[in-house]
Amino acid sequence: xxxxxxxxxxxxxxxxxxxxxxxxxxxxxxxxxxxxxxxxxxxxxxxxxxxxxxxxxxxxxxxxxxxxxxxxxxxxxxxxxxxxxxxxxxxxxxxxxxxxxxxxxxxxxxxxxxxxxxxxxxxxxxxxxxxxxxxxxxxxxxxxxxxxxxxxxxxxxxxxxxxxxxxxxxx
Amino acid sequence: xxxxxxxxxxxxxxxxxxxxxxxxxxxxxxxxxxxxxxxxxxxxxxxxxxxxxxxxxxxxxxxxxxxxxxxxxxxxxxxxxxxxxxxxxxxxxxxxxxxxxxxxxxxxxxxxxxxxxxxxxxxxxxxxxxxxxxxxxxxxxxxxxxx
Numbered sequence: 001x002x003x004x005x006x007x008x009x010x011x012x013x014x015x016x017x018x019x020x021x022x023x024x025x026x027x028x029x030x031x032x033x034x035x036x037x038x039x040x041x042x043x044x045x046x047x048x049x050x051x052x053x054x055x056x057x058x059x060x061x062x063x064x065x066x067x068x069x070x071x072x073x074x075x076x077x078x079x080x081x082x083x084x085x086x087x088x089x090x091x092x093x094x095x096x097x098x099x100x101x102x103x104x105x106x107x108x109x110x111x112x113x114x115x116x117x118x119x120x121x122x123x124x125x126x127x128x129x130x131x132x133x134x135x136x137x138x139x140x141x142x143x144x145x146x147x148x149x150x151x152x153x154x155x156x157x158x159x160x161x162x163x164x165x166x167x168x169x170x171x
Numbered sequence: 172x173x174x175x176x177x178x179x180x181x182x183x184x185x186x187x188x189x190x191x192x193x194x195x196x197x198x199x200x201x202x203x204x205x206x207x208x209x210x211x212x213x214x215x216x217x218x219x220x221x222x223x224x225x226x227x228x229x230x231x232x233x234x235x236x237x238x239x240x241x242x243x244x245x246x247x248x249x250x251x252x253x254x255x256x257x258x259x260x261x262x263x264x265x266x267x268x269x270x271x272x273x274x275x276x277x278x279x280x281x282x283x284x285x286x287x288x289x290x291x292x293x294x295x296x297x298x299x300x301x302x303x304x305x306x307x308x309x310x311x312x313x314x315x316x317x318x
Contacts, residue, residue: 008182008185008186008189009182012186012189016189016190016193019190019193020193020197023197024197027201027204031204031211033217034211034213034217034218034219035219035221035222036218037218037222038215038217038218040226041245042245043245082275082276084241084277090234091234091239092230092232092234092239093230093231093232093239093240093241093277093279094241094277095239095240095241095277095278095279097276109273110273110276141277143275145275158245158274159244159245159274159275161228161243161244161245161274161275164243
């Protein structure tokens, strides 16, 4: 028969208990931390672009030239845009990238930057020209991008998918 | 026969053994649970890539053997898996010719192995970070039906 019925002393018991709780807590923190959503860097409501007018003509080479007049009709400065076209009447999603046909300015990875640093809300309408489009187009989709500041004061470009505008085109 | 000292080991040794056993058991449970939960792939800092999968927005349509896809969200898509389901079962394959879609971009792909009885689902593949470097993750739980 054992006279001392205590397994470990009270102090050791507390140390073990706290140690185990801390180990489990650390494990749960590390595991669940990745499931906490980070702050979304999304385009705010109020970004908008409009197509004021357009002309689309077939040139002598049998290709098409498109001129569009854009206006920033939102509340934020725009920095660039993507433009895609449909080449079929029943085509729902525009997939013909027109950035390769952009006449003036540098284009990178399908993104057409606005002249200067940005295109402000009070700026004049902007004429953009696209030449040598090989197939007849029926509509264009324009998706603007804006620049927003991150928490660590870095600039990040975000695409404003909700501000996309579609314009039917008759060439 | 009666022993004078009834203690098998000293309390100090017992405590050290106890703590070691607890640590070893905790380590075993940790490794076991980590194996069950799978490798954690993160994106956008330390955010789990499964959360990024929920933010992916795809617009897609299918017509006459051509699959049209637009990335309408803010997450770059590095690959695409296509799940075709029909009366004879389902088949999942990498979409041929898909080379990634940046936010706002769109493209079209020839995919003519479908008929009217088929159902088509798109599963985007995202590029994330893990302990072993960059890894692709298939958003199977956030597949999007096209037809």
